[in-house]
Amino acid sequence: MYDYKQEDLRVVRKTKAETEATRKLIIDAARREFAARGVSRTSLEQIAASAGLTRGAIYWHFQNKVDLFIALRDDVVLPLVGRLESALDLSQFADPLDAIEDYLLAHFQRLESxxxxxxxxxxxxLKCEYTSEFGELLRCAMDRTQHIFVKLEGAYRAAAGAGALREDLDPVATASDTYVFLIGAIRxxxxxxxxxxxxxxxxxxVHAHMLMRRRPAAA
Structure with missing residues (x-):
């Protein structure tokens, strides 16, 4: 007897895979076009043409350009943040400041590779103006990076407790300073x-940034 349930399951899996492949195709095309023209100067028609699809196909997956931009960002940034944060695993380092330095360097190694x-x-x-409909995205991005401050602050507090951080530095302010350094350096x-x-x-x-935070060795 023919198993219609198994056939239906195969169709569903195939359809899901095809849908995901098309979504990725659109995101990849959007990334190329945004990088070449800038977000505000790129139309959905141009993205569709680059992907070899119709504009309707884009609207099937995304509500508008903002929705597409968010998907492009989240598909890369959210998994990346998780991977990079593993570098802040203090259990892998005798000195918490070494963990922070390794975490900072990991960003640039990933950008390079x-x-x-x-x-x-x-x-x-560099290619997005956070104004008009994109203005809210900047606030959301700052909210999502709040946990980075928490991680850095925890690492600096651990460094202070271990006697590795300069005595005149506050862990909270130092964590904020390192975050600003990181974002500026990436840009x-x-x-x-x-x-x-x-x-x-x-x-x-990066080494100099961290060196200025280390407690001088006893004479």
């Missing part, structure tokens, strides 16, 4: 497309 990550950050930081790294400036020196900059 992963084109999709690099293009996504380029779109978010400058991405902008250095000729690889003549910060990309060559970012490891040394």
């Amino acid at each position: 992963d084109l999709v990550v690099r293009e996504t950050f380029e779109v978010m930081m 400058l790294w991405i902008a250095d497309v000729e690889e003549t400036g910060l990309r060559r020196t970012v490891a040394a900059m």
Whole structure:
């Protein structure tokens, strides 16, 4: 007897796989077009043409350009944040400041090795004007990064407790300072497309940033 339930299940799986493949195709095309033109100057028609699809196919998966931008961001940034935060596992380091330095360096190693990550950050930081309908996205992005402050603050508190952090530094303020340093350095790294400036020196900059937070060795 023919098993219609199994056949229906195969159809559902095939349809789901095809839907996900089309969604990824659209996101990849959007990333390319946003990186080339900027978000505000890119139309859904241009993205559809780049993906080899109709505009209607895009609306099947995304409500509008903002919805597509969010999907592009979240598909890369959310998994990346989880992977990078493993570098802040203090149990792997005798000195919590070493964990923070490793965490900072991991961002630039990922940018260097992963084109999709690099293009996504380029779109978010250099090719999008956070005004009008995109204005709310900036606030949401700040809300989502709040846990990074918490992680860094915890690491700096651990460093203070271990006697590794300079006595005159407050863990909360120092965590905020490191976060600002990281975001600014990523932005400058991405902008250095000729690889003549910060990309060559970012490891040394990270080391210097952390060195200024370490308690001097006893004489």
